[in-house]
Amino acid sequence: MPAPLEDVADALRRMMDLLLRVDDDPALGHITSELHAVSDLLEAEFDDERPFDKMLHSDAPRHDPVSGVENAIAPPIVVEVDSDGTAHAEVDFGLPYQGPKGLLHGGISALFLDHVLSLANSNNRSGVDNGFLVTAQLSLRYHKPVPLFERATVSARQTSIDGRKVRAAGEISVGGEVAVSAEGLFIATRIRPADVPGDKGGA
Ligand SMILES: CCCCCCCC/C=C\CCCCCCCC(=O)SCCNC(=O)CCNC(=O)[C@H](O)C(C)(C)COP(=O)(O)OP(=O)(O)OC[C@H]1O[C@@H](n2cnc3c(N)ncnc32)[C@H](O)[C@@H]1OP(=O)(O)O
Structure with a gap:
């Protein structure tokens, strides 16, 4: 059963989508005041430390803009990692991700491929220094536009490990055809999860 924070994020996703469908309307003034009233309620509960702490210490990502179930910016996608190390997810991109009319924004493609x-890479770290694996380089090729409202598959696989340097490649495909392909270099930071107080090594 979804947790309350997931429910709220879902409600926010619905609203963001609707806001991109309405035109100027007299009701918008009232909606703006209502939204500020809701934000005032949230602000009263705000705990300055929580978001960063939660991202660092949770076992599953809940706040990131791609898979984060508590982040309304995220669709969110569910990434599965197969036994052969292939990571894949299915997604129908909607209006909040639009770039050219009816098409996915290219920066959003980069975000999802990076993720x-x-x-x-998280599945196979054998031989990699035990730091956080961060993106050092991401190279993209946009072959075809990605249409909104159609099922897209984002998939990736690790291609090599060389000390602290790990490489992966992947693509966004629609209807079985590659629309965007990516190659990434990831480097294990010198800072290790064990150096961060209270960290469980989740990210
Ligand atoms: C269903 C499965 C569930 C699993 C759940 C798992 C939990 C998941 C949790 C959560 C979700 C994940 C969310 C994904 C997030 C996406 C990834 C990001 O957004 S990461 C953020 C963006 N990236 C940065 O902020 C990096 C910023 N840069 C740096 O910190 C440094 O520049 C760093 C660490 C990359 C390198 O710095 P140095 O000082 O440690 O590196 P030096 O020692 O100089 O270099 C090492 C080697 O790498 C090369 N190198 C370094 N930087 C390079 C670069 N940019 N390009 C090419 N080569 C580079 C060097 O030439 C050197 O090579 P030679 O060993 O000599 O051969």
Whole structure:
């Protein structure tokens, strides 16, 4: 059963989508006041320390803009990692991700590929120094536009490990055809999860 924070994020996703469908309307003034009233309620509960702490210490990502179930910016996608190390997720991109009319914004493609390439690396870290694996380089090729409202598959696999340097490649495909392909270099930071107080090594 979804947790309350997931429910709220879902409600916010619905609203963001609707806001991109309405035109100027007299009701918008009232909606703006209502939203500020809700934000005032949230602000009263705000705990300055919580978001960063939660991201660092949770076992599953809940706040990131791709898979984060508590982040309304995220669709969110569910990434599965197969036994052969291939990471993949399915997603129907909607209006909040639009760039050219009816098409996915290219920066959003980069975001989703970065994320799924990262998860393809999280499965196999043998021989990699035990730091956080961060993106050092991401190279993209946009072959075809990605249409909104159609099922897209984002997939990635690790291609090599060389000391602290790990490489992965992946693509966004629609209807079985590659629309965007990516190659990424990820480097294990010198800072290790064990150096961060209270960290469980989740990210
Ligand atoms: C269903 C499965 C569930 C699993 C759940 C798992 C939990 C997941 C949790 C959560 C979700 C994940 C969310 C994904 C997030 C996506 C990834 C990001 O967004 S990461 C953030 C963006 N990236 C940065 O902020 C990096 C910023 N840069 C740096 O910190 C440094 O520059 C760093 C660490 C990359 C390198 O710095 P140095 O000082 O440690 O590196 P030096 O020692 O100089 O270099 C090492 C080697 O790498 C090369 N190198 C360094 N930087 C390079 C670069 N940019 N390009 C090419 N080569 C580079 C060097 O030439 C050197 O090579 P030679 O060993 O000599 O051969």
